[in-house]
Amino acid sequence: MQNNNYIEYTFTVNPLQPATDILIAQLGEVGFESFVETEVGALAYIKKEDWSEDMLSSIQILSNPKFDIDYEVVEIEQENWNATWEQNFNPIQVGDACVVRAPFHEKPEVTYDIVIEPKMSFGTGHHETTYMMMQHILNHDFTGKSVLDMGSGTGVLAILAAMKGAAPVEAIDIDNWCYLNAMENVERNHHPEIKVYEGDATLLEGKKYDIIIANINRNILLDDIPTYAKCLNKNGVLFLSGFYTEDMSTISERCSRFNLEYESNIENNNWVAVKYRILP
Structure with missing residues (x-):
């Protein structure tokens, strides 16, 4: 019988930044799939079946003398995730028009009110x-x-796109838990027209879109950029994030090789989100 339990790491990080962001990025590269930032560091989760006791040996920041990082490890049942995130999940306001909140938070007066239960999914x-x-x-x-x-993680970006009038909208994630969670959140926000799929870029064969949103780690983006370019309609737009500011030149060079032109970017705490457009 498959064990659906998770291993939870509780990290205490000093100083908090940029160490916490670097830690999360490096943990993501070795297979950790979900994170909750806390006031003192971060919680990190990985399926027990994917975990090994020595998997932190390749996390370089843990040996960096500039940062003091301690951690504790426990095994948790998947069903207990709600209690964990409910203690740490606060509403997020993006500009004046959008709020991302949990069902138990008070309904705000905004144009785009997104209600999610992230569970084990990334993207809150x-x-x-x-x-x-x-x-x-x-x-x-x-x-x-x-x-x-x-x-797509929780599906929050697909949901916001649909709220802004996009149609049709598709969401894809390789992780089964993210896939199931995104379907729940799509239904919760009354956007059943969003189609959610479990898989990777191989699902894109023969498909075309006006806009592609990809918030994934750097290496996967570099692999998949040719596929994204092939799937964009004329004058199509590609939004990419999941990498650091210093990686933007590498990402942009890869994009330019496939007829994608840089248009603009947003930066926050050394992370970057970039807008590209397919050339005619």
Whole structure:
């Protein structure tokens, strides 16, 4: 019988930044799939079946003398996730028009009220990359545009795009828990027209979109940029995030090789979210 339990790491980080962001990025590269930033550091989660006792040995920041990072490890049942995130999840306001909140939070007076239960999924708006991608969406015209949210996590970016008038909208994530959670959140926000799929870029064969949103780590983006370019309609737009400011030149060089031109970017705590457009 498959063990659906998770391993929870509680990290205490001093000083908090940029160490916490670097730690989360490095943990993500070795397989940790979900994070909750706290006042003293971060919580990190990985499925027990994917975990090994020595997997932190490659996390370089843990041996960096500039930072003091301690951690504790416990095993938790998947069903106990709600109690964990409920203690740490606060509403996120993006500009004047958008709030991301949990069902138990008071309903705000905003244009775009997004209600999610993130469970084990990434993408609550708390992390800089999700927040910046939401800023891009709020600043761009999505009316009548076909949209793909790649690496959709909770589905929050797909939901915001749909709220802004995008149609059709598709969301894809390789993780089964993210896939199930995104479907729940799509239903919770009354956007059943959003189609959610479990998988990776191989699902994109033969598909076309006006806008592609991809908030994934640097290496996956570098691999998948050719596919994104192929899937964009004429004058299509690609929003990318999940990497650091110093990686932007590498990402942009890769994009330019596939006819994608840089237009603009947003930066926050050394993270960056970039807008590209396919050339005619």
